[in-house]
Amino acid sequence: MSDKLNSNRAPEPVGLYPHARKVGNLLFLSGVGPRERGTKNIPGVELDGEGNILSYDIEAQCHSVFKNVKLILEDSGSSWDQLVDVTVFLTNMKADFKTYNRIYAEYFKDNQPCRTTVEINSLPTPIAIELKCIAAI
DSSP states (O other), X not given: OOXXXXXXXXXXXXXXXXXXXXXXXEEEEOOBXXXXXXXXXXXXXXXXXXXXXXXXXXXXXXXXXXXHHHHHHHHTTOOGGGEEXXXXXXXXXXXXXXXXXXXHHHHTSSOOOEEEEEEOSOOSSSOSEEEEEEEEO
């Protein structure tokens, strides 16, 4: 069986799922976005009165999502350098990939996990990036 793990520092999940599950010596993270804990605030996002995205800053979201992944890893008994696989979901590949790829290279210059980046139409909250990760423990 697997252990469900939650971080007290990362943003709360938006549904009924844990931040991570430990199976053997592997840690599987649920999708992690750039929201901030205890609030619905999303760094760099401006919304209209109906919750539609007016503008967003992919750089701010990248830094925030990487911070959130790091918090979940640490609180689950792993670390950034133990990441082995990262799947990245972007809502606008054409506009955001260059910035995201530059920032990704800053965070992963030492540890270089396998990576897949895909474009999707939308995410469950008004965010432009989400990561799905697997790490060793």
